[in-house]
Amino acid sequence: xxxVRICPSILNADRTNLPSEILKIAETADFLHLDVMDGxxxxxxxxxxxxxxxxxxxxxxxxxxxxxxTNPDEVAKEYALAGSNSVTFHLEASKDPRSTLRAIKGSGAxxxxxxxxxxxxxxxxxxxxxxxMLLVMTVEPGAGGQSFMxxxxxxVKTLRKIFSERNSPxxxxxxxxxxxxxxxxxxxxGADTFVAGSAVYQAKNPGEMVEELRKLADFALEA
Ligand code: DX5
Ligand code: ZN
Numbered sequence: 001x002x003x004v005r006i007c008p009s010i011l012n013a014d015r016t017n018l019p020s021e022i023l024k025i026a027e028t029a030d031f032l033h034l035d036v037m038d039g040x041x042x043x044x045x046x047x048x049x050x051x052x053x054x055x056x057x058x059x060x061x062x063x064x065x066x067x068x069x070t071n072p073d074e075v076a077k078e079y080a081l082a083g084s085n086s087v088t089f090h091l092e093a094s095k096d097p098r099s100t101l102r103a104i105k106g107s108g109a110x111x112x113x114x115x116x117x118x119x120x121x122x123x124x125x126x127x128x129x130x131x132x133m134l135l136v137m138t139v140e141p142g143a144g145g146q147s148f149m150x151x152x153x154x155x156v157k158t159l160r161k162i163f164s165e166r167n168s169p170x171x172x173x174x175x176x177x178x179x180x181x182x183x184x185x186x187x188x189x190g191a192d193t194f195v196a197g198s199a200v201y202q203a204k205n206p207g208e209m210v211e212e213l214r215k216l217a218d219f220a221l222e223a
Contacts, residue, residue, distance in 0.1 A: 004187065004217040005171070006210045007033040007064050009197035010055075011046065012144040022059055025200060028210040031064035031085065033175070033195045035144075038069040041093050042142035049075065053082045062086070066114065066175065066195075068141050069093065073100045080109035088112035088135050088173075091127075092119060101130040112173070116141060121155040131170050133193060134159060138186070139176025144197040148177025153189040160190025183213050187220035 008029050013021040022032060036052055039045040047055065056063045062085035067076060072089030073096055079087045080103075087104045091113050094100055104111035113124055114135035124134060136155050139146040156172055163170050174186045175195035183194055196213055203209035 002214050002218050003192065003221055004214060005030040005193040006214050006217075007031040007173070007193065007195045008200040008206065008210060009033040009035055009066075009144065009175075009195050010201075011035045011197050013197075013201045018055060019058065021201070022061070024206040025210055026060050026207075028207045028214075029061060029200075031062050032059050033197075034063050034065045034084075035197075036065060036067050036069060036079075037142065038071075040070040041090065042068045044142055049078060049082075052079065056083045064088070064195075066135070076100050077103040077107045080104045080107035084109050086110040086112060086133060088114050088133065090114045090116065090141070091123060092116055097127050098130055101127065105130075105132075112171075114141075114175075115155070117149055117152060121158050128162065128166075128168070128170070133171040133173055135173040135175055136191070137176055138174045138178070138182075141176075146177055148179070148182040148185075150182075150185060153185065156186065156189040156191050163190075178213070180212060180216060184216050184220040187217040188223065192217075192221065 008025045037044045037046045064086045065079045065084040067089045076089045101111040110132035112133035138152045171193045173193035174191045178196040179199035200206045
C-alpha cells in the first residue's frame with residue numbers, strides 16, 4: 001500500500017477538455033488539485049467560483065482545492081460546501097485562520113493552510129491543532145512550470161519533526177516543481193502529499209507518471 005498522496009494539478013492541463021484530462025489520471029491519482037487564482041492574491045486568474053463548483057461537481061475523484069485568493073475568510077467555506085474533499089487557503093491572505101479552518105471543517109472538508117516561500121514556518125505554529133494538512137509552497141504561487149525551490153525543505157523537515165513528536169496525523173503537502181527529479185528530496189524531508197502539474201500533464205502517459213512519482217516518493221519515505 002502506498003503511504004503518499006499524489007495530486008495532479010489541472011492548471012496546465014487542457015482546460016477546454018477537463019473531463020478527458022481528469023480521466024487520464026483518475027485511476028492512479030488520489031486527488032485532483034484545483035488551483036483557484038483571483039488576479040489579486042496572485043496576478044493570474046484561473047477559475048471563478050461558479051467554474052470551480054462545476055469542476056468539483058463533475059470530478060470523478062476527490063478534489064483538493066488550493067485557493068490563491070485574497071478573501072479566503074469569506075469564501076473558503078463555499079468551496080467545502082461545493083464538495084471539495086480538502087480546502088487550502090493562504091495564511092498570508094487570512095485575518096482569522098483559525099475561524100476559517102473551523103468553518104471549512106464544519107462544512108465537511110479537510111482544512112489546510114498554505115505558506116508562500118517567503119513566509120516563515122513559525123507563522124503556522126499557532127494553528128497546528130486545527131490543520132488536517134499544511135501546504136509548503138515550493139515555488140512562488142501563481143504559475144505552473146517553475147523550478148522547485150529546495151531551500152523550502154527545511155520548513156518541511158521542521159514540520160515533520162513536530163508532527164512526529166506529537167504523533168499528529170496532519171499531512172504535509174508540497175506544491176511547485178515536483179517531478180521525477182525532485183519528489184524524492186521532498187519525501188525524504190517529510191512531505192507525504194505531492195502536487196504535480198507539468199510533470200504529470202506534459203508526460204506522454206499522465207496516469208503512468210502518477211504511478212512513477214508515487215513509487216519514488218514511497219521509496220524515499222521508507223528509506
Ligand atoms: C502554482 C500552483 C501549482 C501548479 C504546480 O501556483 O499552486 O499547483 O499547478 O505546477 P507545477 O507542478 O508545474 O510546478
Ligand atoms: Zn496549487
